[in-house]
Amino acid sequence: MSDTGTISRRREATRQKLLDAAAEVFAEVGMDAASVETICDAAGFTRGAFYSNFASKEELFFALVGLVADRRVRGVRERVTALEAEGRLDVTPGNAVDIVNHVLGLAPDDRFGVLLFNEIRIHALRDPDLAEAYLEQEAATCASVAQLLDDVASQSGVGFRLPTRDVARILVTSWDSAAVRGVMAGLGAEELGRHIGDELGSIAAALLVS
Amino acid sequence: MSDTGTISRRREATRQKLLDAAAEVFAEVGMDAASVETICDAAGFTRGAFYSNFASKEELFFALVGLVADRRVRGVRERVTALEAEGRLDVTPGNAVDIVNHVLGLAPDDRFGVLLFNEIRIHALRDPDLAEAYLEQEAATCASVAQLLDDVASQSGVGFRLPTRDVARILVTSWDSAAVRGVMAGLGAEELGRHIGDELGSIAAALLVS
DNA sequence: GTCTATAGGAAGATAGAC
């Protein structure tokens, strides 16, 4: 049992290292341009270990998409719950941005996350299975944000010009497109965060009604 | 001179066929997964003709990006000019959508355009040269839409809750994200158009103030 | 200008050693 556990754990660690390395490589050059060997080099293994853990590059990509989607949904959910647990939330045109930014915050400040996310997106556009996972993840994210907006609105006595569900969708998609523009413009981490904040700020302000 | 002209024209036609075929293949499987041979097959040529016209797959991709960006910018500009030339424009929460939809309308209804556009986008995220072209194209598109919004606002005596430049950006990016969601959901041409219209409609309505 | 033929290399995947 100790043996099985150890073996299993080592295998799991290898798998994880391969997934992490793949995430980086996929983000940097894209899934199609990434060779299995490059991924293995980055993870510190050879192709033998790779094929002992994954049937193919595609299978690894699918697994990775599941992980990323899960992490994002769970992360947003946790941060929303944490914020709500803190008690009363003041919302103003000013800090609404920070709140959304913080809640979505999975890599708002780094190029890597944006690249990986958009790599997944383009493949989801072509593959029905991935599309389903992508849409589900986005819907879950928006639902969490909408819940936060509801909560914040009732506590602060403010309202929105649209159903919170729609507001959430606008904020989430605007966040993404602002991040894309920021990365393309070559912004660094902190500039990227500020840039996204600015864009979301004006939108949130316009949709808020007190 | 007739000979030179003919040869030149034939060459140009071949180039164009290759570019069209490449657009389709790139949209369908992505630039990295697309082989030169697949593109040639789709265009009705062999690789010899390909390399006589382009130095590499990358060069063709760059040329294609330029074409697509140009066509989009010019198309939007022309439709805006045409609309303004028609004279007075009534804008209401209802038809604002149709106007934007029509103006952006380069392939609002087909999967192909959305795929190609997003394929360009992901590569622009990784290549500074492409990024510049992409951002320039987006800025030009937004500027045209903003100009239309200005015009429409002054003629209809309505206003927006944000600078028209920001409104334009929100509409353009929302249009894109709605299109992506629509394609992922497997919507057909007419459904896709309606879906985008619905999403933009509520946003436009919320940002409009009379 | 376009085609056929081919060189040369890269990448996915497997089999067996350790």
Place this chain on the structure above:
DNA sequence: GTCTATCTTCCTATAGAC
């Protein structure tokens, strides 16, 4: 479980025929 060796396939790019 991981590594080395290898098979096989596919692709880019070129050279020369037509």
